[in-house]
Amino acid sequence: MKKTVLGALTVASFGLPAMAQDSMDVTLGVLNDRSGVYADLSGEGSVVAARMAVADFGAADKSMNVEVISADHQNKPDIASNIARQWYDQDGVDAILDVPTSSTALAVADITAQANKILIDSGAGSTQLTGEQCQPTTIHWTYDTAALAKGTGGAVTERGDTKWFFLTADYAFGHSLEEETMKIVEESGGEVVGSLRHPFPATDFSSFLLQAQASGADVIGLANAGGDTVNAIKQAAEFGITQSGQSLAALLMFITDVHALGAETAQGLVLTEAFYWDHDDETREWSARFEEEFGSKPTMVHAGVYSGTMHYLAAVEATGSTDGDVVAEWMKANEFDDPLFGEGYVRKDGRVIHDMHLYEVKTPDESTGEWDLYKHVSTIPGEEAFLPMEGSGCAFANEG
Amino acid sequence: MFELLGIPPQVLMGQLLLGLINGSFYAVLSLGLAVIFGLLNIINFSHGAQYMLGAFVAWMLLEYLGINYWWALILVPVIVGATGVVLEKLALRRLYHLDHLYGLLLTFGVALIIQGLFRNYYGISGLPYSIPSQLSGGQNLGFMFLPNYRGWVVVASVVVCFGTWFVIEKTRLGAYLRAATENPTLVGAFGINVPLMIMLTYGFGVALAGFAGVLAAPIYSVNPNMGADLIIVVFAVVVIGGMGSIMGAIVTGFGLGVIEGLTKVFYPAGSAVVIFVIMAIVLMIKPEGLFGRNN
Numbered sequence: 001m002k003k004t005v006l007g008a009l010t011v012a013s014f015g016l017p018a019m020a021q022d023s024m025d026v027t028l029g030v031l032n033d034r035s036g037v038y039a040d041l042s043g044e045g046s047v048v049a050a051r052m053a054v055a056d057f058g059a060a061d062k063s064m065n066v067e068v069i070s071a072d073h074q075n076k077p078d079i080a081s082n083i084a085r086q087w088y089d090q091d092g093v094d095a096i097l098d099v100p101t102s103s104t105a106l107a108v109a110d111i112t113a114q115a116n117k118i119l120i121d122s123g124a125g126s127t128q129l130t131g132e133q134c135q136p137t138t139i140h141w142t143y144d145t146a147a148l149a150k151g152t153g154g155a156v157t158e159r160g161d162t163k164w165f166f167l168t169a170d171y172a173f174g175h176s177l178e179e180e181t182m183k184i185v186e187e188s189g190g191e192v193v194g195s196l197r198h199p200f201p202a203t204d205f206s207s208f209l210l211q212a213q214a215s216g217a218d219v220i221g222l223a224n225a226g227g228d229t230v231n232a233i234k235q236a237a238e239f240g241i242t243q244s245g246q247s248l249a250a251l252l253m254f255i256t257d258v259h260a261l262g263a264e265t266a267q268g269l270v271l272t273e274a275f276y277w278d279h280d281d282e283t284r285e286w287s288a289r290f291e292e293e294f295g296s297k298p299t300m301v302h303a304g305v306y307s308g309t310m311h312y313l314a315a316v317e318a319t320g321s322t323d324g325d326v327v328a329e330w331m332k333a334n335e336f337d338d339p340l341f342g343e344g345y346v347r348k349d350g351r352v353i354h355d356m357h358l359y360e361v362k363t364p365d366e367s368t369g370e371w372d373l374y375k376h377v378s379t380i381p382g383e384e385a386f387l388p389m390e391g392s393g394c395a396f397a398n399e400g
Numbered sequence: 401m402f403e404l405l406g407i408p409p410q411v412l413m414g415q416l417l418l419g420l421i422n423g424s425f426y427a428v429l430s431l432g433l434a435v436i437f438g439l440l441n442i443i444n445f446s447h448g449a450q451y452m453l454g455a456f457v458a459w460m461l462l463e464y465l466g467i468n469y470w471w472a473l474i475l476v477p478v479i480v481g482a483t484g485v486v487l488e489k490l491a492l493r494r495l496y497h498l499d500h501l502y503g504l505l506l507t508f509g510v511a512l513i514i515q516g517l518f519r520n521y522y523g524i525s526g527l528p529y530s531i532p533s534q535l536s537g538g539q540n541l542g543f544m545f546l547p548n549y550r551g552w553v554v555v556a557s558v559v560v561c562f563g564t565w566f567v568i569e570k571t572r573l574g575a576y577l578r579a580a581t582e583n584p585t586l587v588g589a590f591g592i593n594v595p596l597m598i599m600l601t602y603g604f605g606v607a608l609a610g611f612a613g614v615l616a617a618p619i620y621s622v623n624p625n626m627g628a629d630l631i632i633v634v635f636a637v638v639v640i641g642g643m644g645s646i647m648g649a650i651v652t653g654f655g656l657g658v659i660e661g662l663t664k665v666f667y668p669a670g671s672a673v674v675i676f677v678i679m680a681i682v683l684m685i686k687p688e689g690l691f692g693r694n695n
Contacts, residue, residue, distance in 0.1 A: 035516075035519060036524065037524055037625075038524075039519070039523065039524045040523040040524050040525045041525075170669050196668050197668055197669045198668055198669075198671075199668075199669065199671055199672030199673075201629055202672070203620055203626070203629055203630060204418075204422050204620075206418045206421070206422075206550075207415055207418050207419075207661055207664035207665065208664065208668065210411070210414055210415070210418070210544060211411070211664075211665070214411060226525075227526065227621050227623060227625070230525070230526055230621040231620060231621050234619060234620070234621065235619060238531065238538075238547045238549065238550075238618075238619055239538070239545055239547055240538060240545055240547070244545075256523070256525040257525055259525065260525040260526040260527060260528060260621065260623070261528055262528030262530075264528070264530060265528065265530075296523075
């Protein structure tokens, strides 16, 4: 079959010979950032993760003909929407995976619901996906800003660093992360002594850091992401902020960011992740296979794409359908026990409930390799980590 | 103790100094642009990519060859400058007789290609590069903690900026250069190899970008987009200073760094736009820029 896709699309066919007539065709579309700021934490790695899931699931032995295709949404909602429409209407895509950047994820969630397909989001952080803008066909797998705020904000405050100063990226994501963390800090008995909005993106943080230092806070919360967080941490080390007794808490940080900083600069930093490659034997085994194919260790977003795809394929196999409502219902009715995320389940509103983990970045002496970066501090049980469904604003989940 | 709009003087002093440090980067980068525009009439849009290249080459020298920061400071400008020479020889040279726009488009395309290649091989997250051990730590100035490395950045930038200004404005070589841009045929008639001189001048402008890249590597995230984020601001600096004015680029570079620093105290959210607001005002009042000659 010749498939004409936009020039921007990369088609990674999962070549299986045409099976007998009763074999089932399933097409998965990995839609994420392949060239911009989130390309390392999602990007091609998510495509590799999806393909690994298809192979590990043994789709070929189960008379399922699964194809994985991918495209670059460039973090723009309009581009993401166009690709999603084309995939559903013309290319026979049954489920879209990953979709980092909250604005694109929310746009794709609506289109997915209209088309009665499935969105398994791993890369985006907005709680809106399972809140006011929830859809019955959205499954939000890996993390959200509330879980990060709960993990990092709660743990740091309870450790005794009660006075917080926030450095916040001046756009919707930063504001919501700041707001959610402030709430957790105050609930945990902490106090917010100040906050400051910095332009997005920013290169030089020295001025903002000195203002944070002068505030007398115990901890500086970084409500930003990617390059902004990396720059802020690098410069905090340079200005001796951490040596002078203040600590830093990164509210959204991926292992790729920590890797970019190196243990020397990032040591002592506290952060929350859903998955770390060196967590146990199963994650190590999977991550080693991933690294062999992709060339670097997986992020939690990659892991989420893998696990989400496994659970999706199980649903398709069990129901014999790729109909969005049918598959979503099965995915929510059946718990999963996963090598990467442990035991978990999909809540009615689409929020996936699994444990989150608090990590501290190792010192250079403790770290034995370039990816040996975290030590485990504590586990936050899934039920506590994520926002409760009641009061989340998700209409269909809370009625009746 | 007096306070200015609720800001204690210690904080103000600290911010002025920080502004000067950021201004150092603006000054070195805009100087390179001004040299290239002033002497070649090329709007070098790949300047940001060449700055990024400087930081990456420094990282590569350390990672693959074990060459330290101090050697990088000398070698990187030479290497990055050499790539500029190649670019001039192969492509830019063919555009001198055409409109500015063609040079702009070519260099912009080159920037996209360089950034794309680095993104492909090294990813977007960035790479670690440490401050050299001789410059780690810092001084307590009473009103702020000044990291030694930042102090070094200011000193190095000032030396390089005024060295460049001196060579172009005050030496015989500089006089040849300025004459060659005014009337290349006549200068050629005196037996001076004008195309070679132009080629080396472009290489020198690019080397300045590479030098700024090495200075930036230990304190900013070394990633393929680091130049793209900065280049627009640097262009605004050059426009405010007056396109092609060497002294204009240096003075406005430092000056705007300070103004931006102050904005970060009084109204942090406005610090991203303040330079462009100033640019708009300057263009309305003095379209040729603060130091530009009206021709």
